[in-house]
Amino acid sequence: MSDYKAVIIGGSAGSFQVVTRIVSSLPANYPLSVILCLHRLKHIRSGFVEALSIKAAMPIVEPIDKEPIKTGKIYLAPANYHLYVELGNKFALSTEDAVNHSRPSIDLSFFSAAYNFKKKLVGIVLSGANKDGALGLKSVKENGGLTIVQDPNECQVPTMTLACMNATNVDHVYSTQRIIDFLLTLD
Amino acid sequence: MIDNLGIVDTKKIIATIHESYGLDLSDYTLSILKRRFTHVMSYYNINLVDEFVNQIKRNNIEYEDFLDLVMIDTTEIFRDPSLWRELREKYLPEIAHSSGSKIWLAGESSGDELFSLMVVMSELGLSKNIRITASCPSKNRLKRIKAGYGYDLKKMEIGEANYTRLSGKFEFNKFYKMDGNFALMNPELIDDVEFDTTNISQEKVNKSYRMILFRNMMIQYNLPLYEKVARKLIDNLVVGGYLILGNMESLEYSEIGKKMQLVNEAEKIYRKRID
The missing domain is CATH 3.40.50.150 (Vaccinia Virus protein VP39)
Structure with a gap:
């Protein structure tokens, strides 16, 4: 039985292929909840889940507001909403102003997940061209969770992972393959 | 400063608002309230929850000003x-x-x-x-x-x-x-x-x-x-x-x-x- 309940992954420019590889590697009965907060075009509401789902064994959904968080599912932050983990193991959505020019903002999702899952959370930040996610990953660390960034040498755009490494003492700097290997040990 | 309000602090603020303004926010989404309270605090340059609570109690922050700041700013014109x-x-x-x-x-x-x-x-x-x-x-x-x-x-x-x-x-x-x-x-x-x-x-x-x-x-x-x-x-x-x-x-x-x-x-x- 894993010590962790949830994995939260943040990514932006250059992260789509990495996320696709990760979600395709997880088995259908993966015992954790996986939350994806990825920067995306705000006016394109459909197609992203479908694209990620092509090779994935786990079901991928965009949670509606107040949806209970279940294990064995991958949740993708919907377009043009912030995604929060709310008390009572539920999701909450918000249309408040963009943070770091982003809605969904990785920082906001990570803050709320860190606060609610504490040490039972794995936070992972992937390739990206801005700093969104750095304070969020710091918050995962401060709440006792495990922090991982994609190796900046492997990132298409390393700005986001480097910002994380500046903001906090990240536990692991992993290649995509090592991230996958690690996530599979939690099975 | 963006999200450092804990539940205890958030509940304390909710109780003060109820007492001072008669506005009951006890059944509002905590994630959103935490951000809105932080927004109001930063507008008034307040860093400590106790100071925020005292300012509300002493009526230094008027109800209408508070309401204006705490309401969620929605979205966009022609969203969707x-x-x-x-x-x-x-x-x-x-x-x-x-x-x-x-x-x-x-x-x-x-x-x-x-x-x-x-x-x-x-x-x-x-x-x-x-x-x-x-x-x-x-x-x-x-x-x-x-x-x-x-x-x-x-x-x-x-x-x-x-x-x-x-x-x-x-x-x-x-x-x-x-x-x-x-x-x-x-x-x-x-x-x-x-x-x-x-x-x-x-x-x-x-x-x-x-x-x-x-x-x-x-x-x-x-x-x-x-x-x-x-x-x-x-x-x-x-x-x-x-x-x-x-x-x-x-x-x-x-x-x-x-x-x-x-x-x-x-x-x-x-x-x-x-x-």
Whole structure:
């Protein structure tokens, strides 16, 4: 039985292929909840889940507001909403102003997940061209969770992972393959 | 500073607000409240929760100013262009057929939904046929809405891009004029709109509307208040009337939602089946 309940992954420019590889590697009965907060075009509401789902064994959904968080599912932050983990193991959505020019903002999702899952959370930040996610990953660390960034040498755009490494003492700097290997040990 | 409020602090602030202003936020989504309180605190340059609480208790922060700052700033003009297209092409012409049709914007916070609706109504030439009521609990915000609000340029760019996506009939700049760096919507758009300061989560309403727009407002409420507000919305609809929520909201977690039929899943348009 894993010590962790949830994995939260943040990514932006250059992260789509990495996320696709990760979600395709997880088995259908993966015992954790996986939350994806990825920067995306705000006016394109459909197609992203479908694209990620092509090779994935786990079901991928965009949670509606107040949806209970279940294990064995991958949740993708919907377009043009912030995604929060709310008390009572539920999701909450918000249309408040963009943070770091982003809605969904990785920082906001990570803050709320860190606060609610504490040490039972794995936070992972992937390739990206801005700093969104750095304070969020710091918050995962401060709440006792495990922090991982994609190796900046492997990132298409390393700005986001480097910002994380500046903001906090990240536990692991992993290649995509090592991230996958690690996530599979939690099975 | 962005999200360091814990639950204990947040609850302390909620209790103070209830005591000092009589405003009960105890059943609001904590994630959102934490951010809103942080926003109010940073506006007043307050770093400590105890200082914030004391300022409220001593009445150094007036209720109307607090309400103005704490309300969620929604979205955009013509957020979800596909919804506005549906309304323009199908639902608004349909409800204009019945005489005396009324529409309620049950939770306006910055005029976005109101001005979007009125632009679409003016495209259809229906502004005089359907009676519109807009409720905004904040007097300050209501005053700004009536004056055309004053949106920043970024917001107008987003609004214009959305208007283009819904294939708007007019040039978007016909609907506003610049005042310094801010855009004021043309007040003629809202000439016939009836305004009030009803706060649906706290007050009784007894009307019969043919359509209610309440997009991305239910996200503020925890389940008990969500149920209560859903009941009020549905009670104020005529049978056959429409309720429109945000595209990622749903009535599926409410009991009263059984009275409604989801007639457009992508845009979350519900139709009242029974009384």
